Amino acid sequence: MSLVILDAMKAGNGISDKLKEELRRNDKEFSYFELRDMNIMPCRSCGACGFISPGKCAVKDDAHEILGAIARGTTVIMLTPVRFGGYTSDLKKAVDKFMSLGLPTYIVKQGHLLHPVRYGSKAIIGVGVHEGISKDQEDCFNKLVEHNAFNLQSEYRTLFLNTSSGMENIQKEISSLLREVC
Amino acid sequence: MNNKRLLLLNGSSRKKGTSCSFSRTIKQLAEASGNTAEIIHVIDCYDGREDFDAVKGLISQNDIIAMVAPLYADTMPFFDIWFLEKLADECRNELKGKGLFAVGQCGFPDITRIEPLIDNCRLFAEETGMNWLGGLAYGGGGIINGALMEDLGKKGERITSGFRLALDNILKGEEIPSRAQELLTINIPKLLYRPLAAYLNNNAKKEARKAGNMDYERKVYLE
Numbered sequence: 001m002s003l004v005i006l007d008a009m010k011a012g013n014g015i016s017d018k019l020k021e022e023l024r025r026n027d028k029e030f031s032y033f034e035l036r037d038m039n040i041m042p043c044r045s046c047g048a049c050g051f052i053s054p055g056k057c058a059v060k061d062d063a064h065e066i067l068g069a070i071a072r073g074t075t076v077i078m079l080t081p082v083r084f085g086g087y088t089s090d091l092k093k094a095v096d097k098f099m100s101l102g103l104p105t106y107i108v109k110q111g112h113l114l115h116p117v118r119y120g121s122k123a124i125i126g127v128g129v130h131e132g133i134s135k136d137q138e139d140c141f142n143k144l145v146e147h148n149a150f151n152l153q154s155e156y157r158t159l160f161l162n163t164s165s166g167m168e169n170i171q172k173e174i175s176s177l178l179r180e181v182c
Numbered sequence: 183m184n185n186k187r188l189l190l191l192n193g194s195s196r197k198k199g200t201s202c203s204f205s206r207t208i209k210q211l212a213e214a215s216g217n218t219a220e221i222i223h224v225i226d227c228y229d230g231r232e233d234f235d236a237v238k239g240l241i242s243q244n245d246i247i248a249m250v251a252p253l254y255a256d257t258m259p260f261f262d263i264w265f266l267e268k269l270a271d272e273c274r275n276e277l278k279g280k281g282l283f284a285v286g287q288c289g290f291p292d293i294t295r296i297e298p299l300i301d302n303c304r305l306f307a308e309e310t311g312m313n314w315l316g317g318l319a320y321g322g323g324g325i326i327n328g329a330l331m332e333d334l335g336k337k338g339e340r341i342t343s344g345f346r347l348a349l350d351n352i353l354k355g356e357e358i359p360s361r362a363q364e365l366l367t368i369n370i371p372k373l374l375y376r377p378l379a380a381y382l383n384n385n386a387k388k389e390a391r392k393a394g395n396m397d398y399e400r401k402v403y404l405e
Binding site: 042043044045050051052053054055056064067068070071072083084085086087088089092093095096098099103104105106107108111112113118119136137140143144147148151 | 194225254264267298303379386392393398399
């Protein structure tokens, strides 16, 4: 069991530290990426990751480190503030590079055309942080995580952390999530 | 219906791709009915080639904004989200009350895959006090590969009709009618997905041979 944490939270948010604390307390093996400080360039749709350098983005940036960890790992936890019912750009800059986790060929699964996965399926966990959001925003976030997981032919789970509920409750929620997914 | 100003945001990193081709058609249709329209490339803002203050000025001058974007990992590319975050944080006054619509396109035929992209734009409109005018989804954008609608025969005519119908409402400040989406939807029976996958895989093999690299299943990060 190896966890990959993609942390798109702002500095000093408190939740990131709680998550790391819980992981260490439970003696979990994990790779942790603080995305705000990482140099991840946009996908330019050059197609190189398909056939020129299969499975590897031609852009030399920090995404390779993340993709290597995901390839070796079993579970990806994406921690992000909920923005417009989805991910912040800091998380999305990493998620856009998931393209190279798939093959450039096609399969049909559950009535959909998909790319086969290069490294097998993973568990995808989306953790949305907010100060109070609508059901509509929650549904949209759930759908986005579900679609990401479906593309990776993986199971998924979402968790919402309301910052106004207090750090003690947040810690309990994180602890319970880790018990469930690890 | 005339004298409206429309700002089209090409949300693709490609300036000659399908999103840009769609933007071009929407621009032409808007201009043909007496409106003005302009296309800007979001990637230029991200790369610093387009001055954000100038973009802010454009937002002020226009009545309706459109995000026309490809699907990357199930929603807009990250630089589009970066751009919307920047607009929401820095241009809220300029955005309030203006119209917004979205056009999403992806390589897969199933347009339900585009729902999160449209939803993210709708929730951006809600957060910034814009008037949401609806979204359109096109599945099979990869096959178009940036071709101009006038070069696509019947398919191009049908897509153009869908955009025309959508614009009729958008320019009146009304939501896109469902018929516009019907015109854009290619109904491929699910029964044909397997033969389609086989056809695409055959093309993939040809492309791999052309690139001189048949080992496209490499687990490069485990080597």
